[in-house]
Amino acid sequence: MVVVRHIEFPSISALVGTWILLLWFNAASAQQKTATDTILLGAVIEGRDTIPMVFMDDVDVIDKLPKRWVRRQTEYNRLRYNIYKTYPYAVIAAGVLKDVYAYMEHIPDEKAKKQYMKSVEKDLKAKFKGELENMTISQGQVLVKLINRQTGRNCYSIIKEVKGGFNAVIYQSVALLFNNNLKKAYDPTGDDKDMEQIVRELEATNYYRYQQYQQQQQSQTTHN
Numbered sequence: 001m002v003v004v005r006h007i008e009f010p011s012i013s014a015l016v017g018t019w020i021l022l023l024w025f026n027a028a029s030a031q032q033k034t035a036t037d038t039i040l041l042g043a044v045i046e047g048r049d050t051i052p053m054v055f056m057d058d059v060d061v062i063d064k065l066p067k068r069w070v071r072r073q074t075e076y077n078r079l080r081y082n083i084y085k086t087y088p089y090a091v092i093a094a095g096v097l098k099d100v101y102a103y104m105e106h107i108p109d110e111k112a113k114k115q116y117m118k119s120v121e122k123d124l125k126a127k128f129k130g131e132l133e134n135m136t137i138s139q140g141q142v143l144v145k146l147i148n149r150q151t152g153r154n155c156y157s158i159i160k161e162v163k164g165g166f167n168a169v170i171y172q173s174v175a176l177l178f179n180n181n182l183k184k185a186y187d188p189t190g191d192d193k194d195m196e197q198i199v200r201e202l203e204a205t206n207y208y209r210y211q212q213y214q215q216q217q218q219s220q221t222t223h224n
Helices: 012-031 067-104 110-133 137-151 155-163 165-177 193-203 206-223
Strands: 042-046 049-053
Touching: 067 110, 067 137, 067 193, 137 155, 137 193, 155 165
Parallel strands: none
Antiparallel strands: 042 049
């Protein structure tokens, strides 16, 4: 007598679900090990199949972007590049100014304060003059705004306090010739909304933490 056994093969949906589950588990395990090496997922039951459920962000697929969108994306990419290039200097500038103001509070003599400021300025020029001179006009505009963002003060008021009102006027006059304005305030919810978004993106990365480390090293070097 021939015995015929009925063998049930898993359905395609079950195989796909199992594959997704394994793929997700391996990817997550490579980044982080939990106490039980288990990843909890939602599931959808269809008949006798239990299919893992993972929520994913929507993706818009567009055949061809309008020209205005392409131009807009190009401008955004350029702004992003300029921010990544200039942001470290804004962070360093904010750190140096904070340390300088704190240090000058303990210097009662105005002459000694001026000498101290000259020494700080000399050190900064020696370290960053070449790099800053190679910046483009648009990068200079971005740097001015980022310094305002990091310090809470516009560059004109900083220059006026550190180097005097006459020098501040001269710097402002030169800046205006290059379509820049040292007095213009940073506007994170208006004109500078894109810039704020990119900076937040930057600050969420390891790159930002590296720049913070550089800032600390720079501050220590300045006072030494």
